[in-house]
Amino acid sequence: MKAEHNELITRIGPGTPCGDLMRSYWQPVALLDEFNPLLDPRMEHRPVKAVRLMGQDLVLFKDAQGRFGLLDRDCPHRGADLSFGRREDTGLRCPFHGWKFDVNGKCLETPAEPTGSKLCERVQQRSYPLVEKCGTLFAWMGPVGSTPPPFPAFDCFVAPNTHTFAFKGLWNCNWLQAFEVGIDPAHPSFLHVFFKDESLDEAYGRQFRGASAGAVDGERWPMTRIMREFNQPEITAEATPYGMRLTALRKMDEKLTHVRVTNSIFPHTFVIPLSETITITQMHVPVDDTHTYWYSFFTSFAGPVDKEAMRNQRLRANPAPDYLPRSGRHNSWGFNAEEQQSTTYLGMGEDDINVHDQWAVESMGQIADRTREHLGTSDKAIMANRRVLLKAIETVQAGGTAPGMADPALTAAMQGPDTVDGIAPAAEWDKFWRDTAAAKRAGAPWMANEQARSPA
Ligand code: FES
Ligand SMILES: [Fe+2]
Numbered sequence: 001m002k003a004e005h006n007e008l009i010t011r012i013g014p015g016t017p018c019g020d021l022m023r024s025y026w027q028p029v030a031l032l033d034e035f036n037p038l039l040d041p042r043m044e045h046r047p048v049k050a051v052r053l054m055g056q057d058l059v060l061f062k063d064a065q066g067r068f069g070l071l072d073r074d075c076p077h078r079g080a081d082l083s084f085g086r087r088e089d090t091g092l093r094c095p096f097h098g099w100k101f102d103v104n105g106k107c108l109e110t111p112a113e114p115t116g117s118k119l120c121e122r123v124q125q126r127s128y129p130l131v132e133k134c135g136t137l138f139a140w141m142g143p144v145g146s147t148p149p150p151f152p153a154f155d156c157f158v159a160p161n162t163h164t165f166a167f168k169g170l171w172n173c174n175w176l177q178a179f180e181v182g183i184d185p186a187h188p189s190f191l192h193v194f195f196k197d198e199s200l201d202e203a204y205g206r207q208f209r210g211a212s213a214g215a216v217d218g219e220r221w222p223m224t225r226i227m228r229e230f231n232q233p234e235i236t237a238e239a240t241p242y243g244m245r246l247t248a249l250r251k252m253d254e255k256l257t258h259v260r261v262t263n264s265i266f267p268h269t270f271v272i273p274l275s276e277t278i279t280i281t282q283m284h285v286p287v288d289d290t291h292t293y294w295y296s297f298f299t300s301f302a303g304p305v306d307k308e309a310m311r312n313q314r315l316r317a318n319p320a321p322d323y324l325p326r327s328g329r330h331n332s333w334g335f336n337a338e339e340q341q342s343t344t345y346l347g348m349g350e351d352d353i354n355v356h357d358q359w360a361v362e363s364m365g366q367i368a369d370r371t372r373e374h375l376g377t378s379d380k381a382i383m384a385n386r387r388v389l390l391k392a393i394e395t396v397q398a399g400g401t402a403p404g405m406a407d408p409a410l411t412a413a414m415q416g417p418d419t420v421d422g423i424a425p426a427a428e429w430d431k432f433w434r435d436t437a438a439a440k441r442a443g444a445p446w447m448a449n450e451q452a453r454s455p456a
Pocket of ligand 1: 096
């Protein structure tokens with residue numbers, strides 16, 4: 001890839017071509033958990049957070065009526081930082097001269113001005129629309145006055161609160177390399193390999209510890225075993241209204257083929273199976289050019305999600321309130337050479353495989369130098385996505401509509417998307433995964449009939 005193309009597809013600040021593209025999509029800005037006083041006691045009396053999104057400094061706060069507001073952080077008077085503001089019942093007050101703003105950025109008071117002053121009426125702080133979905137606040141950062149697209153009926157957005165759980169964590173690298181791990185179906189056969197399998201009873205909430213659907217001679221196989229023993233997947237990437245469906249086939253023997261179906265939702269989201277009944281939808285939202293929050297939405301197609309178990313498993317590696325990882329370049333991501341010899345392919349622990357991906361994406365450097373890569377057949381989904389990304393940037397620069405979720409004309413065509421990790425009869429792997437996905441969909445207690453009938 002040419003250096004200028006790498007610049008074009010990675011830089012997302014205001015006014016950049018890729019930044020304009022990114023601002024065509026709803027972006028997650030905070031977990032509702034971040035405002036829960038049980039998880040962050042400061043939120044009891046002062047629900048105010050400084051946030052950074054796509055290179056912009058913002059302040060997110062909740063008023064006494066429970067309404068959230070997302071405003072530019074620099075006070076429109078003389079630029080002081082509103083994230084230090086006094087939170088009052090009806091808004092946020094700048095501590096410099098007491099100007100006060102409501103959740104829509106409307107100036108309510110300029111108390112140092114003479115009585116009768118009309119200055120306040122002429123001041124409007126930029127505010128960004130927010131929508132709450134899946135335990136997460138999403139922001140619309142598109143141009144002032146633009147109409148955001150509707151949310152498609154993806155499973156994570158339509159499942160009830162009881163059947164979803166959201167979590168996040170920070171990676172110190174550019175958004176695109178963070179995302180490109182998720183559309184790389186070859187890497188789990190290396191990066192995430194454990195030399196021994198665990199009991200399937202311990203699998204709840206843990207990636208790759210669950211069983212693949214189906215069986216080998218009546219025996220249930222953990223995904224770890226498949227990934228370890230069959231490491232040359234045949235990958236296909238098929239265009240869909242939302243992005244791409246990725247199919248990775250691992251031929252096991254003459255009779256059996258392992259099939260893993262995952263999805264890429266343009267521009268930065270993947271959907272993969274966690275287990276036979278839970279999917280992970282993971283977004284990679286740019287904080288700025290060199291930092292990225294991943295947001296994971298877990299959706300259960302069976303019983304309610306055990307949120308406390310899921311949260312506690314993950315808080316160990318990414319503690320609240322800022323969800324910064326304990327591991328990183330500063331401590332070599334917890335690398336242990338002895339473990340690499342004896343227990344895991346990578347040597348960075350078995351507990352949280354997220355740190356494996358974190359190492360992969362952060363060790364490339366803050367913005368990966370794509371001029372030096374040597375891509376192979378197993379990188380075909382990554383190459384396909386880069387082509388779509390370059391074209392989408394061009395489309396938006398020419399005044400067109402960004403693809404996928406940004407295009408209201410496609411909203412109705414977007415559902416699911418389905419994921420499967422299963423052991424199929426070799427001759428019928430296609431039917432197998434579709435039947436398995438349909439059965440999972442039909443079994444979800446929250447699924448509307450319409451969606452159960454027409455998997456994406
Ligand atoms: S800078 Fe905020 S009120 Fe003066
Ligand atoms: Fe991974």
